[in-house]
Amino acid sequence: MADTPNLVLPYLAANQSQKHVTVNEALRRLDALVQITVQSAALAAPSGSPTEGQRWILPAAPTGAWAGHAGQIAAWQDGAWAFHAPLDGWTAVDVSTDTLLLYNAGTGIWTGLITGIFSDAAFTLQDDIDPTKQARFQIAGFTTGATRVFTLPDATTSLAGLAVAQTFSAKQTLSNANNDLGTSTGTGTTNLATGAKLSGSTKTVNIGSAGVSGSTTNVTIGSAVAGALGTLTINSPTVTFGSTVSAIAMAAANVSALYLGLGGATADATNRLSINAPSSLFNHSGAGHQVKVNKAAAATRAPSCSRPGFPAGPSLASPDLMTSRSRYRATARPGSTPCNWNGLLAGSAPCNPCN
Numbered sequence: 001m002a003d004t005p006n007l008v009l010p011y012l013a014a015n016q017s018q019k020h021v022t023v024n025e026a027l028r029r030l031d032a033l034v035q036i037t038v039q040s041a042a043l044a045a046p047s048g049s050p051t052e053g054q055r056w057i058l059p060a061a062p063t064g065a066w067a068g069h070a071g072q073i074a075a076w077q078d079g080a081w082a083f084h085a086p087l088d089g090w091t092a093v094d095v096s097t098d099t100l101l102l103y104n105a106g107t108g109i110w111t112g113l114i115t116g117i118f119s120d121a122a123f124t125l126q127d128d129i130d131p132t133k134q135a136r137f138q139i140a141g142f143t144t145g146a147t148r149v150f151t152l153p154d155a156t157t158s159l160a161g162l163a164v165a166q167t168f169s170a171k172q173t174l175s176n177a178n179n180d181l182g183t184s185t186g187t188g189t190t191n192l193a194t195g196a197k198l199s200g201s202t203k204t205v206n207i208g209s210a211g212v213s214g215s216t217t218n219v220t221i222g223s224a225v226a227g228a229l230g231t232l233t234i235n236s237p238t239v240t241f242g243s244t245v246s247a248i249a250m251a252a253a254n255v256s257a258l259y260l261g262l263g264g265a266t267a268d269a270t271n272r273l274s275i276n277a278p279s280s281l282f283n284h285s286g287a288g289h290q291v292k293v294n295k296a297a298a299a300t301r302a303p304s305c306s307r308p309g310f311p312a313g314p315s316l317a318s319p320d321l322m323t324s325r326s327r328y329r330a331t332a333r334p335g336s337t338p339c340n341w342n343g344l345l346a347g348s349a350p351c352n353p354c355n
Contacts (some may be wrong), residue, residue, distance in 0.1 A: 033073070037092065038094055039054055045064050087103070
């Protein structure tokens with residue numbers, strides 16, 4: 001046997017002359033392969049000014065004087081490069097990244113070996129192809145004495161970051177009782193379901209739609225603070241309130257609408273206010289009450305029509321309320337005739353009592 005099986009150290013032969021040459025060669029290999037610390041495991045080209053005894057682990061495609069020695073340990077000894085092929089399970093420390101490396105003879109690759117507890121400043125993840133891509137963890141924000149456990153999802157996925165824009169392509173559920181979205185105090189835009197962007201597709205946005213019987217769901221849009229401004233814009237062609245909606249309160253709202261139908265009535269371009277009801281009440285707010293019908297010009301009319309059953313022919317109509325000098329008088333005193341027309345419907349039948 002000429003060499004040792006692990007470090008390949010040469011044996012002295014019987015009656016060998018110049019024994020110091022063999023011994024010195026063995027010592028040189030011991031110096032290179034025991035307690036291995038390398039300057040780098042990512043440098044592809046030889047260093048231009050190596051120091052005696054410095055070592056490098058060569059990457060997959062080394063160049064120059066290192067060409068053809070991928071995965072080996074290159075040591076600068078006696079002014080020349082010496083190359084040592086590692087065996088399976090050898091370890092080395094890369095001082096440039098403070099990484100403990102393990103050699104796998106099956107793959108021919110040195111990989112990072114992580115065991116025990118590492119300082120967050122020393123523990124670095126490195127891309128297996130591009131060593132310039134690295135990641136570190138910073139745990140300085142932890143409470144003193146606390147140990148945090150991070151459970152990774154059972155999927156091949158990207159981790160979410162708090163300070164970077166990301167797109168989540170899978171369904172995400174926020175199960176906490178209280179969640180905040182878009183709480184920045186500055187100017188900004190928060191988009192929630194931007195709508196169906198493909199012709200023929202349908203996208204449904206549910207807000208507070210999972211309430212059960214006996215529960216209460218409150219949805220607040222906009223600020224209730226006095227002086228806070230804002231608008232609510234709804235662009236959908238149709239807005240439908242479900243059959244369970246029994247009241248819509250707008251105590252101080254100024255409502256502007258093109259058409260308004262009440263009691264199941266359908267308003268249209270001619271009858272923009274349409275009401276289906278046994279009666280209509282216009283009440284006072286503490287004093288008198290006026291019903292005003294305004295015309296665009298003196299030549300136009302503002303009649304009051306009484307039309308039973310939507311007839312096709314002429315209907316019973318008053319003279320023009322805006323130009324007629326006739327008097328209209330309505331009384332609502334107890335025991336009096338509820339309605340009285342003078343000169344407005346001359347020759348017509350008496351008014352029927354109002355309900």
